[in-house]
Amino acid sequence: MRGYDDLVGRVFTIVSPPLLLLLLLAATALTAALWYWYPAWIPRRRPRLPRLPRLTLPRWRRRKPKRATSAPARPAAPGTPGATAAPAPGGTLADRLAAEGRYAEAIRERLRDTVADLTRAGLIDPDPGTTAAELTTAAGTGHPAVGPALTGATDLFSDIWYGHRPAGPPEDDRMRHLTTEVRDRLGGGR
Structure with missing residues (x-):
């Protein structure tokens, strides 16, 4: 406890009590302002390093074969697992x-x-x-x-x-x- 008393005594010999009170109030106000506007002053992401350009070689694209048109699919017979009842035309x-x-x-x-x-x-x-x-x-x-x-x-x-x-x-x-x-x-x- 004596060490704390000595510390407080030394601080008061260097800084006057009214000035110390003013400094503590200013530090409190600064902390409160930073706390209130916290998201705005923190950068959203870390800055990126510049990217080097990529070397791109020409790519030979293979043509996709045309699909042959197939016959329209016939509906499954009623009673089979894939069959669903078709709603009436104009149904909701x-x-x-x-x-x-x-x-x-x-x-x-x-x-x-x-x-x-x-x-x-x-x-x-x-x-x-x-x-x-x-x-x-x-x-x-x-x-x-x-x-x-x-x-x-x-x-x-x-x-x-x-x-x-x-x-x-x-x-x-x-x-x-x-x-x-x-x-x-x-x-x-x-």
């Missing part, structure tokens, strides 16, 4: 996804289409981040007839997407039925 994206066996995505797309219809009808005003339950509440308040079917559709969507329940053809058919019911009750069947 949800129908195409379901035909590919991507039922969870088809269910999501069917709900998106229904939300778009509800928005066009003026029942809801979806904002980014709005949950399916909030959309159901808003639509059910504005048009009570769509409430039960829309609640069933959003519950099915939530079970599959957030509950990680596997989706298959029965779930897709149920979602198709529920969304059709919502559209019918809106009066603008799709």
